[in-house]
Amino acid sequence: MIEFKGVSMGYATAEGRVDILEDASFHVTEGETVAIVGPSGSGKTTLLLLLSGLERPEQGQIQLDGQDLADLSTDSLADWRRDHMGIIFQSFHLLPGLSALGNVQVPLEIARAANSGSRSRAMLDAVGLSHRVDHFPRQLSGGEQQRVAIARALVHQPRLILGDEPTGNLDRQSGKRVLDLLFELNEQAGSTLILVTHDDQVAERCQRVLRLQDGQLKED
Numbered sequence: 001m002i003e004f005k006g007v008s009m010g011y012a013t014a015e016g017r018v019d020i021l022e023d024a025s026f027h028v029t030e031g032e033t034v035a036i037v038g039p040s041g042s043g044k045t046t047l048l049l050l051l052s053g054l055e056r057p058e059q060g061q062i063q064l065d066g067q068d069l070a071d072l073s074t075d076s077l078a079d080w081r082r083d084h085m086g087i088i089f090q091s092f093h094l095l096p097g098l099s100a101l102g103n104v105q106v107p108l109e110i111a112r113a114a115n116s117g118s119r120s121r122a123m124l125d126a127v128g129l130s131h132r133v134d135h136f137p138r139q140l141s142g143g144e145q146q147r148v149a150i151a152r153a154l155v156h157q158p159r160l161i162l163g164d165e166p167t168g169n170l171d172r173q174s175g176k177r178v179l180d181l182l183f184e185l186n187e188q189a190g191s192t193l194i195l196v197t198h199d200d201q202v203a204e205r206c207q208r209v210l211r212l213q214d215g216q217l218k219e220d
Contacts, residue, residue, distance in 0.1 A: 001030035001160065001192045002051065007060030008215075009046060020046045022215035023060070030159075033186055033193040035203035038212035044196040045090070047212065048162050051194065052087055053077040064160070082110055086153035088163040092145045094137040094152075100124060100144075101133040104152045111156065123151040126181055128174065142169045150178055154185060161185070163195045167202060179205065 004026045010019040020043035028034055036044050049055040050062060053069050062069045065084075069077065081087070086107075094103050101120055108116035124133055127147040137145055146169040153161065161182065167175035183205060186193045195202060203209050209220040 001032075001065060002026075002028040002194075003061070003063040004051075004217075005061040005063075007050065007057045007062060009043070009050065009055070009057050019215050021050075021057075024212075024215065024217050025060075026210060026217050026219075028192060028194065030192055031186070031190045032208060033183065033206040034195070035206040035209045036194065036196045036212055036217075037198065037200075037203050037209060040198075042212045043215070044212055045164055048087075048164055048194070048196055052081060052085065052162055082107060084159045086156070086158035086161045088150050088153045088161070088166045090164040090168060092137075092149045094145055094148060096137050099134050099136055100129060100140065100148045100151075103137070103148055104155050106152060107156045113156065120151070120155055123155045124148070127151045128177060143171060143174055146170055147174065147178065150181075154181065157185065157189050158191060159189075160192045161194070163193070163197075165196060165198065167197075167199065 004024060007021050007024045009021040010017055036047060038044050046055065050057055053072070072080065101124065104120040104123055105116045108119060121133060124130055127150055129144060129147055132140060132144060140148065150166060163182070166182070167178055170178060179202065182193060185191050195206065197203055210217045211220065
């Protein structure tokens with residue numbers, strides 16, 4: 001499903017260059033669950049952005065489903081994300097002018113999927129927000145906004161789910177409910193699940209744990 005080969009990535013700052021990844025390599029088989037852990041600032045979010053095609057590596061090769069991302073145009077990458085990928089951003093990225101229901105419907109509407117309203121309502125119910133369907137992001141707590149973002153990422157049953165601290169803004173009960181939903185989708189639909197997390201309990205639920213430190217990925 002995923003091949004990450006000799007990837008290097010860094011940024012220029014006022015103090016000089018900062019290397020995030022240095023010749024990093026790993027692979028993920030379709031249907032696996034993988035946790036990526038590491039200290040704050042180690043580059044975990046950058047790694048997810050590279051996997052999603054929202055960032056391009058300076059060096060190395062990233063393949064998804066046998067397709068080299070470097071060979072895909074911006075539009076082709078957007079189509080792949082629309083059809084096959086669900087991304088749970090740490091900062092939510094909800095559309096302020098749409099209700100919770102409207103936000104969850106976005107990927108289905110873009111894909112012109114049937115029954116987008118009923119499917120979106122069912123997903124909001126699955127994350128415990130059936131009573132918030134008509135509320136706008138400004139009317140929701142941080143934890144509720146996170147659950148809307150998760151529902152939006154999962155509503156089209158993607159083959160690949162990328163989660164950046166998906167339970168970081170949730171209380172224990174809501175976090176467990178969301179994790180159960182993620183792993184149920186993995187089990188039922190064979191989705192590949194990659195989670196960036198600081199939570200060892202979340203990492204322990206995954207089949208594999210990759211630790212990112214000093215630009216390198218090492219498996220536990």
